[in-house]
Amino acid sequence: MKLLVTGAAGFIGSTFVRTVLDDRPGDEIVVLDKLTYAGRRENLAGLEDRIEFHVGAIEDRAAVRDAMAGCDAVVNFAAESHVDRSIAGEEGFAVTHVIGTTILLEAARELGVDRYLQVSTDEVYGSIEDGTFTEASPLDPSSPYSATKAAGDLLVSAHAHTYGLDAVICRGSNTYGPRQYPEKLIPLCVLNALADDPLPVYGDGRQVRNWLWVEDFARAIDVVLREGARGEVYNVGGPDELENIDVVRGILAACGRDESLIEYVRDRPGHDRRYSLSADKTRALGWEARVRFEEGLERTVAWYRQNEWWWEPIRSGEYREYYERQYGRALAG
Ligand code: NAD
C-alpha cells in the first residue's frame, strides 16, 4: 500500500508512520506536512530514507495533488491541536480543519484513492457528566478547536454520502507518550517538574480525561484503515480515566518532586469537565489497548528525561513566548 500521511511530523502522525513501517516494511509512505510550530522533522528521525517528505499545507490544492498522486489511501492527522491556542485565535484552526479537509477530500475523490481516513477526537462530542460517548452520540463541541474538528468530520461524512468516497473517521481520547509538544498537560508538567518550575493546574483540577497511549492509538488507526467499514466512525477511548490533579501528582512522583510545585491557576474558558469514550466498535475489529496509564506515564517521563536534545530547542524557542502569553510568567532557565 502507498499511503499519504498528512501531519506526520506531529506527535501521533509520526508514531503512526513508525508503527506502519515496523509492521509492514513494504508499505510506501508519502508525508505532507506544513511544519507548523508543532511539526518537527526530528519526529521522523531515522526514517528519512523510507519516506517521501513534502513540506506543504493540506489547504494548498497543488501541494495536495502533487503529494497524493499515485497513493492508495490517505490518513489525515494534519491539525492545529491545542485547545488553548484555539481560544486565543481560531482562524488557523478553521483553515486547516475545514478548508484543508475539503481540499484533501476533493483531491481524494478526483484522484480515485481507495480509502480516506480522518483522524479526529472525542472532543467533538463535548463534555459528559456520567456514562461514555459512543459513535451514535450527537456532536456537541465546545471550543473553536473541537467545533472546527467536528466541521471537518461532517465534511468527511458528506463526501462519503454524496460522492460515495470510501471514508472512515477514527476518534481518539487524550493521547500521551514520547514526542508530544510540551504545550499539552503531560509533557508540560514533566518538563516543568524536571526544571523545578510550578505545574499550572486549571481551576480545581478535578476535570476528567480518558488517557490513551500513543502507540495504542496509532495501532487503532491502522486497524480502522485496513478493517473499518466504509462510511463508519470508530471511537478509540483509552483504558484509564483520571482527574487532572491525579495526573499531575503522578508526574511529580515519577519525576521525584513534591507537591509544593503544584500551582492552581485561572481556569480555561468553557473548560470541558469530563471526557469518556467507548472503544467497543474498534475492539470488535481486533484492536486492544496494551498500555495502562501507570506504565505509560513512567515510559513518557523516562523518554523526556533521556531526550533533552528533542525538547531543549522547543523549550528555548517559540514555546517560551507562548508560555509567557498563556501563563503570564516565564519558564525557568
Ligand atoms: P500535533 O499538533 O502534534 O501535530 C499536528 C501536525 O499537523 C504537525 O506536524 C503540523 O505541522 C501539521 N499541520 C498542521 N496544520 C497543517 C496544515 N494545514 N497542513 C499540513 N500539515 C499541518 O497534533 P497531534 O497531537 O499529533 O494530533 C494529530 C491528530 O490527532 C489531530 O487531528 C488531532 O485533532 C487528533 N487527536 C489528537 C489527540 C491528542 O491528545 N493529541 C487526541 C485525539 C485526536
Ligand code: DAU
Ligand atoms: O481529548 C482529545 C484531545 O485531547 C485532543 O483532541 C487534543 O488535540 C488534545 O490537545 C487534548 O485536549 P485537552 O484540552 O484535553 O488536552 P490538554 O493537554 O490541553 O489538557 C488536558 C487537561 O489538563 C484539560 O482538562 C486542561 C488541563 N490543563 C492543561 C494544561 C495545558 C491544565 O490543568 N493545565 C495546563 O497547563
